Amino acid sequence: MTTTDLLGKTALVTGGTKGIGKAIADKLAAQGATVIVSARNHPSENDGGYHFIAADLTQPEQVLKLTEEINTKFGGIDILINNVGGLTTPGGGFSTLSDEHWENELQLNLISGIRLDRALLPAMIEKKSGVIVHISSVAGKQALWNLNMAYAVSKAALNSYSKALASELAPQGIRVVTVAPGATKTPPMEKFIQDYATASGIPVEDALVQLLAQTGGIPMGRMAEPEEVASLVHFLVSPSAAYLTGSIYAIDGGSLPVVS
Numbered sequence: 001m002t003t004t005d006l007l008g009k010t011a012l013v014t015g016g017t018k019g020i021g022k023a024i025a026d027k028l029a030a031q032g033a034t035v036i037v038s039a040r041n042h043p044s045e046n047d048g049g050y051h052f053i054a055a056d057l058t059q060p061e062q063v064l065k066l067t068e069e070i071n072t073k074f075g076g077i078d079i080l081i082n083n084v085g086g087l088t089t090p091g092g093g094f095s096t097l098s099d100e101h102w103e104n105e106l107q108l109n110l111i112s113g114i115r116l117d118r119a120l121l122p123a124m125i126e127k128k129s130g131v132i133v134h135i136s137s138v139a140g141k142q143a144l145w146n147l148n149m150a151y152a153v154s155k156a157a158l159n160s161y162s163k164a165l166a167s168e169l170a171p172q173g174i175r176v177v178t179v180a181p182g183a184t185k186t187p188p189m190e191k192f193i194q195d196y197a198t199a200s201g202i203p204v205e206d207a208l209v210q211l212l213a214q215t216g217g218i219p220m221g222r223m224a225e226p227e228e229v230a231s232l233v234h235f236l237v238s239p240s241a242a243y244l245t246g247s248i249y250a251i252d253g254g255s256l257p258v259v260s
Helices: 019-030 060-074 099-127 149-172 187-200 204-214 226-237
Strands: 010-014 034-039 051-054 079-082 130-135 174-181 248-251
Touching (some): 019 079, 079 226, 099 149, 226 248
Parallel strands (some): 010 034, 010 079, 034 051
């Protein structure tokens, strides 16, 4: 159902040119929001007509430039979707991970979000309103030592940071929530499965089965569509979720084998 419950709101979606980020940008725009998209590289085509700002959020000076452009052209934002992130380190356990691996993963999945929050929050605090969504991962609650150790640690840290930030900002009218997708059909996920299949010498179909089996499988029997994650994000930033803050919302088809 299409509504316009975000009419008059301005949203920034980082990593918004493909996958989950693109789906979120499209969803928020369809609900009436003015959408700003940021990514390291310009998209091949901007079919959403969004205002695009190129920025590598692991670089402090580029975060400053992004913030200045947003404040100058839009007077700040109402909604921040911290979607930038990814698994960039090799599998194989602790012995395969160098200091550089750990530092890069923490910069991409944790520090970049913290840095952007710190830059954009003053304007939200001045207005006493705003919503921040951190896109985490079920890996933050289910680390797999042979596949995603550094990534899982960075997302677990993001979850803790998000909770602390929510507690600090709630009295000032700002909500902070976390969305933790499970396996989702995105280009990075498809590449990860292909790389795993190649390294294991097995077909892609078998690689997917093996990977999902390590997490206990997905009771719903399929990966999520990016649009399904976007629908959850839309609800969380909408007026319907006005009393929600500080929580982590897993969207994983029931894959997490724990009560959370």
